[in-house]
Amino acid sequence: xxxxxxxxxxxxxxxxxxxxxxxxxxxxxxxxxxxxxxxxxxxxxxxxxxxxxxxxxxxxxxxxxx
Numbered sequence: 001x002x003x004x005x006x007x008x009x010x011x012x013x014x015x016x017x018x019x020x021x022x023x024x025x026x027x028x029x030x031x032x033x034x035x036x037x038x039x040x041x042x043x044x045x046x047x048x049x050x051x052x053x054x055x056x057x058x059x060x061x062x063x064x065x066x
Contacts, residue, residue, distance in 0.1 A: 007063065009036065010044040012054060016061055028056060 007015070010025035013034070019025045028034055029044045035055040036046060048054065050064030 006047045006049055008044065009034065009041060009046040009048055009054070012048055012061075012063065013056070018056060018059065018061075033057065 009029060010022055013019050013025045013028065014022065019028060026044050030042055032040050032042060033056055034041055035053075036048065037053050038055075048063045052063040054061045054063065
C-alpha cells in the first residue's frame, strides 16, 4: 500500500463537502458525530483506507468511491 491510498478522517470530510473547514471537521468528530465502519470515531487523524465506511449527519460514504 502506498501513502496515496490513505486519507485522514478530517480531510475526507472536507473532500466530500460534509464540512467546509478543518475546524468544523474537528468539532464534528470530537462531538462523537462520526462513525467509521459502524463505530464512533473521535480521532480526526484516523487514517482511512479504500472501502472504509464513514457515516455522519445522515450520510453514509465509502472511501474510494465517487
